[in-house]
Amino acid sequence: MIAELGNFALMVALIVALVQSVVPMWGAWRRDSALMAIARPAATLQFVLVAVAFAALAYSFVTSDFSVLNVAQHSYSTLPLQYKFAATWGSHEGSLLLWLLMLTGWGFAVALRSHNLPPVLAARVLSVMGIIAVGFLLFLLFTSNPFERLIPAAIEGSDLNPLLQDPGMVVHPPMLYMGYVGFSVAFAFAIAALIGGRLDASWARWSRPWTTVAWCFLTMGIALGSAWAYYTLGWGGWWFWDPVENASFMPWLVGTALIHSLAVTEKRGTFRSWTVLLAIIAFSLSLLGTFLVRSGVLTSVHAFAIDPARGVFVLLFLAIVVGGSLALFAWRAGAVGGGAAFAPVSRESMLLANNVLLVVAMASVLLGTLYPLMIDALHAGKISVGPPYFQSVFYPLIAPLVFLMGLGPVATWRKAELPAIWTRVRWAFAVALVSALLLPFTLGSWKPLVAFALFLALWVVTTTVAMVVQRFRASPQRGLRAKFAANTAAWYGMLVAHLGIAVFIVGVTLVSGYGVERDVRLDVGQGVDVGGYTFTFRGVEPAPGPNYHALIGTIDVSRNGKLVRTLKPEKRVFNASGQTMTEAAIATRITGDLYVSLGEPVAENGAWGTRVYIKPFVDWIWFGAFIMALGGFIAVSDRRYRIAVAARVSAVMHNAAA
């Protein structure tokens, strides 16, 4: 009964979405405020209906209703409760429903927060979001219905993939989708601006916080996925350039460019068409990611069962959305206009360089991801593009970008003088350079690439400190607190996010520069010395689990003869599938991780193949990402996005959107 209710809610949601996509758009065209006013209640109702459907599916999972096919295929009666719930999005169908829940959730948020928007713009934005929802609802109902019944009901489910039975599964997909789908708001704003034919600073001010929030969630979602892969796949990597990772990383790169380009559009009224184009690209890449994951054309961790019909549908939808919006862009971009001129050395030009580098970096990732598909489609052989490709293209493109991070915020708008910039950053430059040259000595050995990357990270930190000091000195307020309060939250948010990048770079650099990975065969009682620690294998004991049987190994870690930690890596064999899973044991400290995981028994006498890794500063990678996201949230809390907007903007915008 519950499943039917969910199904019914989805069908009604489709009708509501159709109404939402057609009526307000028509109302905006006819300037009919009664028709436009339908947008908000429609978006609200649609969200409620999809939430009901989602709750129905979640309920079926939590109560283990194996008469629902999806539940029977992806759950198990003794699965721990939190994973039963998380299994709701553990399947292709369920993850699409989650996607839709996020989409309608964003639509609902826009409906709630759009009262200070001109009605015409609000109507168009919500209508575009309705159109996207129609596409996904059709996809869900006709190719991937999560509520399909299984008759007769299964007695037992065939279990959630053991890899997904992890706390990461509870938080990573919702966060990631929040970000992914959040770009639909920026997209809807861009399309609405194109239809309206005018776009100005107030438009940018309006779409900026939405974009930033989506970007924050995407940043956290990607970081969570990376951390999850690190501790659960058992081989200690944090990024594999896997196609699906790339699929989430590409919208992030373009979203980062979009945030910066929106800043220029808001402050200077420049980069308008470019901003619109970036918003279209960011969301198109989110859709492309969906296509890549859902169609099963890629070999990946995330691949679900292959169904050509689904791939064709998403590809068609992708073609309509991307093709349609780019056509609209080509037709209307002229009306939107370019903006004010700026000198070759100015904050604008540096942000332009930022945008170009980010987009080129995205294009190189896109090429590496799609190239094997293109070659295969042309029957020119089967190839794979591995991490070395991405590293050798991506890092050289990103290094100048990070260097610019130190200069851009210092440069003045419109026209900047290089000598003036140099005066402001020379101390920061000197401190960063000297510390970067000296630091590697304290870490073991001096490596040029490590020194270079550390210089970039320190450069971001020192220029940030220099900026704060200079601004506080120059401000007329007295007292630190008053000086602090004199600057906007947006400015602090920017600084914090940039510091996050620095922390991230430190993590990446040190773990790749000084990490040690040893795969060793260990007899019971045998020890191995890795990175100044002695790892002694004490054997493996069986232990029961809720829906699996575990073998728990004991490894004593000692330094200079003193026991530091005892690590307990596990090998789990799941009851339903018989599948084996590796649970690494990790000792986390601020200076890095000691990482141990069990490979396989290699002899009758209890010897095991074991992975023993030292991962210096690896946690800084994810910590840095969370600081970036924190910076974004701080920026969004800026007062100008809330209080002043209503009064100041609506008068201006009324004409602008018309």
Added chain:
Amino acid sequence: MTPRERRFGWIAAGLTTLGVSVALVLNAFQSNLVFFFSPSQVIAHEAPNGRAFRIGGMVVDHSLKRDPGSLTVRFEVTDTAQTIPVVYTGLLPDLFKEGKGVVAQGTLGGDGAFHATEVLAKHDENYMPPNAAAAIKEAREGMKMKTVAGAQ
């Protein structure tokens, strides 16, 4: 600077960026593309010598042998038509099983064995690496060989 000079400046900067990125991509492609070959293709000498490539297929039943005292393993990979011995030193992924699909990356040794540097994990019991599946399918269609037991 006149507007025209400025415009040329922008264009030059754009072209430089484009040139540098194209050079980076081409350079990376040249050294980092890894081609895939089936055991039949390797036997037919289509695979490169001395350059890394990937092979895929099924792990032959009962072919897995361990060297005592080290982490070196030997097994055979088949596309049902031809079979290649593989040598690998390291830990095998959780889902490595005899009779199941596998993809390995490495180079062809002078001894005729494939020296794998990496054995790729599948992440789902029922998930077959597409390359491995395709190799088996092609071999079956091309050679009209009888099906090896346990291939599915």
